[in-house]
Amino acid sequence: MHTPGQRLNTIFAFFVTVLFSVLTAAALSGAFQIWRIPSDAVKVNIKLVDADIKMGRIGYYYDYSQPPIELGSLKFDLDADLTKLWNWNTKQLFLFLVLDYQTPDHNLNHIVVWDDIITSKADALINLRKQESEYPLADLSKKMSGLDANMTLYWNIVPNVGMLWTQAKGAAPVHFPQYKGK
Numbered sequence: 001m002h003t004p005g006q007r008l009n010t011i012f013a014f015f016v017t018v019l020f021s022v023l024t025a026a027a028l029s030g031a032f033q034i035w036r037i038p039s040d041a042v043k044v045n046i047k048l049v050d051a052d053i054k055m056g057r058i059g060y061y062y063d064y065s066q067p068p069i070e071l072g073s074l075k076f077d078l079d080a081d082l083t084k085l086w087n088w089n090t091k092q093l094f095l096f097l098v099l100d101y102q103t104p105d106h107n108l109n110h111i112v113v114w115d116d117i118i119t120s121k122a123d124a125l126i127n128l129r130k131q132e133s134e135y136p137l138a139d140l141s142k143k144m145s146g147l148d149a150n151m152t153l154y155w156n157i158v159p160n161v162g163m164l165w166t167q168a169k170g171a172a173p174v175h176f177p178q179y180k181g182k
């Protein structure tokens, strides 16, 4: 007949099968839910308030062996309604605002201006005013004067289980002034 070990093994195997079926169902249904969201249900509006240039150094504890370079900074307004991205399989949203532009040497440049982690549906309604860039903005050429760029909001939808999605929306033009100071 069946020993207690065999019975335990059967119960455990059943438990594991049920667990993985539930996880698979959550992953697929969550993904399906996100795939079904119409693109106009997610609203993003980015507006540049101010773009500025100053001289400074970046890097690990500031590298004083190098001369200062042109660093950009931004102020922006951000209105976004990402509540529709919330379902039973949404753990959090990782938002990042990205500046993209071209230079003579490089066709595509990306700089992360600001980022945030949203952990609840209520927080997915975003109204930022005159938010300052979190990081100093530097180009490989060490120059930011007169640069034209676009600002776009990207987000990762981090699931409880399953695939991580990356989406983006909203392009606001950005123009950096010429550096004038001394």
Ligand SMILES: *[C@@H]1O[C@H](CO)[C@@H](O)[C@H](O)[C@H]1NC(C)=O
Pocket (backbone or CB within 6 Å): 100, 101, 102, 148, 149, 150, 171, 173
């Ligand atoms: C910003 O985006 C618009 C629309 O996609 C594009 O026409 C324009 O060239 C972009 N500007 C820069 C500086 O990349």
